[in-house]
Amino acid sequence: MSETENEVYAFCKQCKENVRLNISQQEIKEAESGLVAVLSVHGSPQHALLAYIDKELRVRGIEYPTAIQIKDTPQVSAVDESEADVWDEMEGDFSLHILVDFFGKQKKKAIVNFSHLIVHIMIEKPVYLIHDDKAMGRLVKSNLVNLLTEQSQLAELVSVIDHDSLASIKKQDAFIFDLQMTRPVKESVEVDSKHFEKIVKDALSRENSFFQLKYELSKLFFSYRRLVDILKSSEQKMKDRELAHEVAIDFSLLSTLLDIAEIEGIDTKSRVERDGLGSAIRSI
Incomplete structure (x- = not known):
């Protein structure tokens, strides 16, 4: 990934994993509405995910194009604001x-x-x-x-x-x-839930609030399970940026997941070299 590109993770409900998408600052800048559609063809069997991403690099909607639709879909393209909030599921009994x-x-x-x-x-x-x-x-x-x-x-x-x-x-x-x-x-454990409060509050401000939150939590739950599996299966020390890449999560969220793993009794302090996180904190 070049310095002008950003990594965005989109949760794919078909393969139950976070999919890494690359999008450049220039592509976002050139989109008049501030929204771009990014196509990912991945998995086995192969399938497609079309993610709508805004200027803040938030996923605003997800579609799963068919093989016929993929032929006419560019890898990255600007889209109109009205196309963004697309989710192909129905809401629950409650809002x-x-x-x-x-x-x-x-x-x-x-x-x-x-x-x-x-x-x-x-x-x-x-x-x-x-x-x-x-x-x-x-x-x-x-x-x-x-x-x-x-x-x-x-x-x-x-x-x-x-x-x-x-x-x-x-x-x-x-x-x-x-x-x-x-x-x-x-409550059985004391938790710092600030990030979860933020995503709940953000979801509540959106029209498709139920599935916006469902999507964000799916990403976090997938990455957390992978994080725990990695830390429990190996004694090797890892750098924080490398670990974030391995568990397919935005680097800014890794600290939250590591803190939760500590609650479960996993010694993350001796296992994870928090160089990138420390640099980020020092730069604030």
Whole structure:
């Protein structure tokens, strides 16, 4: 990749991986609307992903062209703003706003609680949602499963219980949240969820909020699983930029994933040489 190119990662739901896309500053600059479409043909069997990227290098939409469509699609092209918010799935039973509101009476607090829930699910801690109307509790769980489809163990991780059953929960590492009182009863780990709060807040400001968040979390969950696999399978020390490349994540997000891995008891400080991260901090 040249100095004038940027790496952007797009999550491909067909191969369940983050796909690396290269886009130059000049290509973004020349797009009158500030949006470019980048085509990636990859995988086995081979398939295509068309990502719409804005000036801030955020993926604004995803399409999966057919083989016939690919023939007429350039590798990188400018597109109109109206084409950007393209997602080929339907929303859940709830909108994202309704789902988040179950986790706090005020939106700011709801976003924080919801972000803590996401981190606990990412590190595979058991989650208990309390609601005396179990049908309502199961509906919240269903929408969480829809949102976090890349967490394969989610259905087993999340349980819906009523208040009478709370005393029977013995697991010390559980995240317990009262959906009726909209407050956490117990959190098993202390987490810095600032990045998750940011992406939830950003998704809520978008028209396609549910699947914008679903997409961003799919990218993070994939990279985190790969990060844990790499750090657990090898004792070799790695440089942070090299590791970010290996786990297919934007370098700016690597520190967040490393901090979460520390919560799981993985010694990232002795395993990862944070030269690039240190340089970035020193330059601020």
